[in-house]
Amino acid sequence: MKNTPVTIKDIARSLNISISTVSRALRGMQEIHPETRKAVMRLAEELDYQPNQLAKNLAKSRTKTIGVIVPNLSYHYFSAMLNSIEEAALQAGYSVLVCQTNESYLRETTNIQNLLRSQVEGFIISLSRDTDNYEHVERLVRKNIPLVLFDRYAESIDVSKVIVDNHAAAFKATEHLIENGCRRIGFLAGPIQLVLSNQRVAGYRAALAKHGLSVGDQYVFHCDYTQENTIMQTLALMSLPQPPDGIVVISDRMAYSTMYALKQKGLRIPEDVAIVSFNNEPVSALFSPTLSSISQPIQEMGTETVRLLLRELNATDSTVTKETKVMETQLIVRASSMRQLPAQ
Known part of the structure; x- marks a missing residue:
């Protein structure tokens, strides 16, 4: 048997009074006779009446x-x-x-x-x-x-x-690779229209410039966040005449695909190519090798x-x-x- 909620209409019918009287009584309005208000409140409690909060909110243009x-x-x-x-x-x-x-x-x-x-x-x-x-x-x-x-x-x-301060985060990641001996550092970025990605590329370039390393576009490749495209772009990056010895990747999810592609080419991480990415996903600590990442x-x-x-x-x-x-x-x-x- 369907358990339908009690409404103010049910209370009004039971007490043989108007719906508006029940409504005003439940709101404690003073113009309602005390005995009537008491009878409404008693019956509402007996019937376990619950006000329709959504309807109340909509009436006030508030849905919370x-x-x-x-x-x-x-x-x-x-x-x-x-x-x-x-x-x-x-x-x-x-x-x-x-x-x-x-x-x-x-x-x-x-x-x-x-x-x-x-x-x-x-x-x-x-x-x-x-x-x-x-x-x-x-x-x-x-x-x-x-x-x-x-x-x-x-x-x-x-x-x-x-x-987050994307520029500073990418600067930090890139400088870390430089301090660990990388001299040709690539960047696997996101789609070119993403502000977040462009800010990280700018931070990467700023770190390279600070340390007197190449800041050309040849080491920046844009990906669409899919596994297939990331693998393809990683292989294209590693096919450059002077492939990178370090890569900054815009997200951990993409970095997992990058690491897979590097291993398929027989490259060692980090000995041949060092990797840093962003987001510090929990699985980053379980990968082999474990993945350095920017935590937000x-x-x-x-x-x-x-x-x-x-x-x-x-x-x-x-x-x-x-x-x-x-x-x-x-x-x-x-x-x-x-x-x-x-x-x-």
């Missing part, structure tokens, strides 16, 4: 729901970020609706429309690999819908952002992302100053980058 859009939840970084975001949102009394774009611009635009239809109050978004047109995001800004971007973002969109403060980033969104959701007007929170990273050194330096 946040829409989160990420490129792919199979990426450890995004699944870990989602855990942090959801925890912070729940503590603030909000629930989270999650969509993934699978790196598709079209799916990203569809996700936004679907979440709008679901009455989310605001958005937390990390842009897809294929997104190079931001009109769908700019439309949210023009409508004054609260929005925070994290990790992957566009500089032209005037919203709050939570990111994911827990703090998720909490900060929600804080910035709640700041806009709770604002009394739409003139909240946009804030970009830049978080610091840490290089976790493991076997993949620790070369034996030649004796002096």
